[in-house]
Amino acid sequence: MNWLTFLPAGITLALSVALGLLALPLHPMWCGRLLCTVAGTTGLATVGTFVFVAVNYWATLHPRAANRLPEWTLVGDDDPVPVWLGVPATVLTAVSLMIILWRSVRWFTEVRAAQRMAEGLLRTDVPIAVAVPGRRGGVLVSRGLLQALEPAELEVVFRHESSHLRHRHHRYLAVGALAAGTLPPLRWLNERMRFALERWADEDAADATGDRELVARTIARVAILRSEPIPGTAGFSDSGVIQRVRALLDEAPGRNPVTGPVSLICTGLATGTLALVALQLDRAFNLSFM
Incomplete structure (x- = not known):
């Protein structure tokens, strides 16, 4: 085992941090999709690397038990994994x-709790508007919101x-929350993705x-x-309202019919390949990615 073992996770993690700090010149739809893809593959590559090193460390301690593991889960050389690397x-x-x-x-x-609330109108004067996923979900609004908004504004909400x-x-949101919760450096990426989803719905x-202007x-x-x-829902309660309002008062963003799909496919292939390499699946399926 050498430093190449950590290269896929390192590259995807560095890319995630960079995308969390930089604004992408794409339609919010493509931004959301791209950032979610990077978050998921980065989490998979990084956690997969942890698991891979841990498995090989315990295989070093228990060589007989290691013989029962699939060959692709073990490193190709016979050098034992050191304690300073295996324990962390x-x-x-x-x-x-x-x-x-x-x-x-x-x-x-x-989500289950929100679905139960979505079965009827929320009888509260607190203005609430959220999207509740699932078959028993829907658009959840409160009595306070219905009373506070005009019909045209309610249409915007729905x-x-x-x-x-x-x-x-x-x-x-689930992918971003899992990635950010597991890897703290991905919190900026998760926040940018959440903002992109709100902008996507705004558009x-x-x-x-x-x-x-009405929106x-x-x-x-x-x-x-x-x-x-x-918690666990998407809606007007999220942050970035000032930026969203300013974006809506500007011209509509381009749909990026070519650059959007190309960016998503290229990024997905690159980060997905790195995640597969980190999981050693290239050896499992006799494929060669790198």
Whole structure:
């Protein structure tokens, strides 16, 4: 085992940090998709590297048990994994798996709770508008929001939240939350992805209503009335309202019919390949990526 073992995780992690700091010149739709892809593959590559090193460390300690493992899970040389590398990898593997399990359970619990609330109108004067995923989900609004907004503004709200549901943005949020929870450097990437999803829904609402100023005004008004967000959901309760309003008051962004798909495919292939190499799946399937 040498430094090449950590190269795929290092490259994807560096790319994630860079994308978390830089604004992409793409339509929010392609930004959201690209950032979600990078977050997922970075998490897979990094945690996969932890697992790979930990498995090889314990194979060093228990060589007889190692004979039962698939060949692709072990390094190609006979050099034992040192303690200073194996112990941290084992600890990081355990912590990462615990965080993934905890966040997954928490996310499903929050979604179930939101689905139960979505069965009817929220009888509260607190203005709430969120997208609740799943078959029993829908657009969840409160009595306070219905009373505070005009009919045209309510249409903007429903168009925005319907965009979240139609494009299954809850899956993007889940991937980003898992990646950021496991790898703290990915928090900036997750925040930028969340902002891109909100901008994506904003643009869908603007396209549906044909009035960008109305959407901008509605976002600003709901932001003034908003309360604490409901965890695990997407909606007007998210941050970045000022930037979203400014973007809507500008010209509509280009749809990037060529650069968007090309950027997503190239980035996905690059980071996906690195994730596969980090997991040693290239050896499992007798493929050669690098």
